[in-house]
Structures are given as structure tokens and as C-alpha cells.
Amino acid sequence: MAYRPTEKTEARKKAQHKLLSDTALAIVSNDGFKALTIASLAQEAGVAIGTIYKYFEDKAALCTHVFKIASGKEVEMVRRSAFPEPSSDSEKLNCTERLEQTIQSFAERAIAGHKLAYALIAEPVSPDIEAERLIYRKAYADIFEHLIEQGIDTGEFRRQDTKVAATAIVGALAETLVSPLAHIVEQNINAPDEELFSSIKKFCLNAVCKTD
Amino acid sequence: MAYRPTEKTEARKKAQHKLLSDTALAIVSNDGFKALTIASLAQEAGVAIGTIYKYFEDKAALCTHVFKIASGKEVEMVRRSAFPEPSSDSEKLNCTERLEQTIQSFAERAIAGHKLAYALIAEPVSPDIEAERLIYRKAYADIFEHLIEQGIDTGEFRRQDTKVAATAIVGALAETLVSPLAHIVEQNINAPDEELFSSIKKFCLNAVCKTD
DNA sequence: CAATAAAGTGAACCATGATTCACGACTTTG
């Protein structure tokens, strides 16, 4: 008698949502949030403008969705460096080594995906997205905070305000790695700057450690 | 036979420019760059919209002018902490003490003028202003870099990449002091958070110093 | 197929805010 959503249509719906989501992420990864317009997304995804609104409430919902997807992945990668799976090789690293590894991981990902990193961390965005960004930066800080707490317990790190230290590390990483990427035309992605990474690691370790 | 600009008219012109400039700065200091529109400035200054364009090429020129004025003052204040006048009390402080004092100065000004600090350092802005911001942050970093270099020479600080360290300090300060102000409704300005300042100073000093 | 519901469409519309410009007011010089 009437129409009913079925498995097939639901699958298509999900696929369309993913198409739009993926396309939007690609746009942001290449050209930042400023390039993510309803029209450009419709164009890239090969759908009409109105279709976007069948899948996202409005522009803000689209942007925050993309931001969450992208930043969620990034945070997860960094979290794995800080707290490796019990089964992994890195399992037995001490906190100092894991902090180094975590910074290295953040740095490598920031340089390799510098356009996305810039979009997520430093690109001027609307207040809606800025709110998401604070959550995201907090997620990073929480990882560092937890790691620093562990290091204090093991006696590797000095007693300190772990929230401040963790926040400061996030700021130091953002400033040294991401902000300068604001207008780099083409990065020499082939030669990751190990020298730079090393300096940053030394700075941060020195800041939290008992001794050099 | 004809009109010629004279001292009196030039003075008025300069006064009008200053009125607009000051009013614009007040708007930004209270409500950020997002609140600085041509219409709002005209309103506040008590002039017509068209008048703004007699004094500023366009919106971008207005914004960058305001940004330069404001950030120039801030940088100058911080520079004085880092490199006191030879005649001043602080003249004979060592680099460690001056670094502490500089961070303290930055922190106090950021908290006291948190809305302006947020606008200058963290508020989402158009790319034009973002470009100015990079110059401004670099100016801060240059101050810290110079101070760190001095400290290395005096043996107070360890040998290190001074550019990275200086940039990291700027990032750490911005993240710990300014970014959280994003959505603070009303700060308890009366009770500057000496605890927080102390933690930040310890973090930064530890990062650059030879020993704790 | 008929009925129903959801997906897809895109030109029209709307909101925001910068920019223009024709005109009158003001200032200076001879």
C-alpha cells in the first residue's frame, strides 16, 4: 500500500552520507574550511545543493561533523603513541620514551598532512567550529596530562601542575609545527625535519623531566 | 582662487583619523574583531558610513591598522620586561629572572585585557588579519629568542635551538593563557591567578634552563 | 498499476555586511 524504508534504501542513504562526508573531508584537507561551501560540496560530490540539506541540518552541522571525524582520527593516532596496546612492541617503553614518541607522532602527522593539520588547529574558522576545536585541543591535552601523571608516579618527571604542563605542550606543538604552515606554498614533505622534531622533543622533555 | 589644505584642516583630519582608530580599538577590545563592522564603527564614532572610507581604504586596511596599533603596544610592553632600560631597577636582573618577569608581564596583561588578548592571539579572523597576527607572534618570539640567546651566553640556559624554544614558549603562553578565555563569561579579574602564572613560569624555565 | 513516502533538484530567496556615489556642506584662496 505504501512506501517503507528498506535495507537497500537505508544502505544507499548511508552510502550517500558517507560520500558527502568523505568529499567534505577531502575539500577541507586540501583547501581548509574556507573552501567548504554548500555549493562546492554539492559540485564535488556530484549532487544538487538541496541534497546536502537532506543529510545535514545546516552548514554548521556539516562543518562540525567533518571536524569531529577528522580530529577524532588524529587524536586516536596520538593516543596510541602515548598509550600503546599491551600487546605492542612499545608496551614496555617508559614515560619519557612514550612522550617522545607521542610528540614524534604528532609532528609527523602534522607535517605530512599539513593542510588538514592547519585546518584543524590554526585556520580561522567560525565560532561553531572554534568550539569543536577547543574540545579537540583538550583531548590532546588530556592525553599528555595522563602521560605526565604516569611519569610523575614512576619518578621520571618532576612534580608539577600536570594540566598546565599538558596544555603548554599542546600550545608549543601547535605553534612550532602548525602555525608556520599557514602560508607555506609547497612543503618538502619528502624530508621530514628531524632536526626540528628533535628540538621540540628536547624542549618538552626538559620542561617536564627531573633531569636532562 | 582655490582651496588648499592648511594646518587647521590637516589637524582636523588627523583628529578624525585618531577618533576612528581609537573607537575601532575600543570595539575590538570589548567585543573582538567580529564586532568591528563599518556600520558599528560609524555608529560608535558618530559619523556616517561613507566617512570611514575617507580615512581607510577598505575594511581590511582598517582591521590591520587596528591590529598593528594594539599589538605594537603589547609587544612593546613585553619587550621592556625582557630588556629593561639601563636606568631601571630591573637592569641587573639575570636572564632567568628577566624571563620570569617577561612571562609574568605577558600573563598579567593577557588576563587583565583578556578580551583584547583573545582578539589579538586567538580569535578567528580573516586571512588578512591572520597575516598580521603571524608578524605579531613572531615579534614576541624574537624577544624570547634574544633573551634565551643571552641566557645561553651567560651560562644560565642550556645550548638549544633558540628559535624553536622561543616559538614554543609563545605557543605555551597562548595556549595556557589566552585560548581558555575564548568563552569565559566573566573573569575574576581581581584575583590574578598567581598559581597559574607560577606553573607556567616553572614549565618554561625548566624547558630552557640547565638545572631546576 | 495506484498510492505513498522519501530522495533529489536548483532557481529563487534571504541575510550579512562591505562598498559606492551623487549631492550638499564646509574651507580656502583671490
Added chain:
DNA sequence: CAAAGTCGTGAATCATGGTTCACTTTATTG
């Protein structure tokens, strides 16, 4: 005062980009 240049005005215009919605197409069921 006449001539001429500059200032001040603000409604009209433009630019950008999000949002709507009447309509068409597609899918499902009996």
C-alpha cells in the same frame, strides 16, 4: 563672493554564500 577642492552623508548597490521549497524522480507495497 566665486571658484575649487575636500569632507560628510547614507540610501542604494553589490557580493558572498547559506537556506528554502515546489516540483520531479525513485522506491516500496498491496
